[in-house]
Amino acid sequence: MVTLGLAALAVGLTSIFRWVARQQDVNAHMPEFIGLLLLAGIFYVIGVFWVERFPLGATALLIILASAVFFRVVLLPASTPSDDVYRYQWDGRVQRAHLNPYVVFPNAEGLEWLQNPEHPEPPGEETPTMYPPLAEFAYRLIETVPGYKRVSTILDLASAGLLMLLLAAMKQPLHRVLAYAWNPAVLTSFAMSGHFDSLAIVTLLTALFFLVTNRPALSMAALALSFLSKFFPVLLLLTFLKRVRLAHVGIFVALVFACYVPFLGAGGHLFDGAGNYARDWVNNSSLFSLLQFVAGSRAGAELVAGLIVIATMGYLAKNRATPLWSSLVLTGGVLLVSPTAYPWYFTWSIPFLCFYPSAAWLLMTVTSVLAYTPAITYGAGEPLRNSLLMLSLEYGPVYLWLVYYCWAARRSKLSTVPQAVVKYSVFL
Secondary structure, three states: OHHHHHHHHHHHHHHHHHHHHHOOOHHHHHHHHHHHHHHHHHHHHHHHHHHHHOOOOHHHHHHHHHHHHHHHHHHOOOOOOOOHHHHHHHHHHHHHOOOOOOOOOOOOOOOHHHOEOOEOOOOOOOOOOOOOHHHHHHHHHOOOHHHHHHHHHHHHHHHHHHHHHHHHHOOOOHHHHHHHHOOHHHHHHHHHOOOOHHHHHHHHHHHHHHHHOOOHHHHHHHHHHHHOOOOHHHHHHHHHHOOOOHHHHHHHHHHHHHHHHHHHHHHHHOOHHHHHHHHHOOEOOOHHHHHHHHHOOHHHHHHHHHHHHHHHHHHHHHOOOOHHHHHHHHHHHHHHOOOEOOHHHHHHOHHHHHOOOEHHHHHHHHHHHHHHOHHHHHHOOOOOOOOHHHHHHHHHHHHHHHHHHHHHHHHOOOOOHHHHHHHHHEOO
16 A cells, blocks of 8 residues: 555656646746745655655565656656756866866856856856865766756766765665655756756765775765865865774875866966855745844854864764764765855765764755745846745744754664664654
8 A cells, every 4th residue: 555655656757747847937836936945855754754664565665766767757847946057067068178267257248158048147157166175077078058957967867876875885775765855845956957966966865885895095086076076075074084094085186176176277266266155145044044134244254153063073073973973964964054055955964864964954854945035036036045934944943843852862762863863763
């Protein structure tokens, strides 16, 4: 019966994604898109519950995997709710023109010929690229928006394959891959929108696989590649350092340096784009807004947020938390104190729900679709800004659930983080 139920959920999800794919401009139908994605999230959570609660066989696994591929095929031709892919395309054109993406920017004088006529204003038009070198190398190899979406989807499916290898190594049911493969945020971020966070995720999972299978040199090499795709994997550097020899750190440093060498002509401007992003971007923040109110300045809020993240990294390392648990806590927790938490950023933590299916974080990955709500008023000609009501609906239930976890764990006097996770955080 559960296997039939999974098939029924797959049919329901397919119907939702087919509707999404049929819209020529999903931004013109944003209320319906958000509502249907929330419904898809309900179907998804039911699927995770069944996978966690009931023993399943080969047929169920086949349904999970075949549906995961089919969902992505359905969404590939859909219009994207994000325009980041157009910046990837612009950066790729810059490199093929033998220019340095860490120096030039879309609105620079004399570079109009590099623009895509269908989308002449890519994001960050006044700033050089913020993306690390490996991502830039990938952008150079691809020319079309559908091409970026296809490659992102291939990397996304490779992540699902690596998760199955990790599940097998941890002696856990392979069916748990559903927590990643059917997640609506994952599906809309990669197959639909072409975000290249999928490159950072697949290389991070590769690093974790090598780490848990005791291949430290390969794990540090893969971690370097992940960092060179997106900066967030640096959060796990301390976790890795506790499990490898100091000599292996040289592999990380050497790879990072080697990949930056082709762009060193930017000189002191090499990190201007990343610096501009860190200084100016604010979107869909939660606790950061509270920290800024209390501290009285953005700089003060950033300092406190940074200290919270560093303290969490130190706590996890000191208590030798498992790499997969540390990955969930850090890649998810950093978004709660970050000034920017775009919906696709939540995909960083979703792979680890396969191992620790926290009910609160499952909910977070579903409600994160509410971060698209500013597009509704923006499409009507109003400024692009977040609504306090929508932020409350997106984050409020999650924080209440997390507070309950803390209260329940303290009340029962659980002595370790893993004990609290098993009793209160796992969705059973």
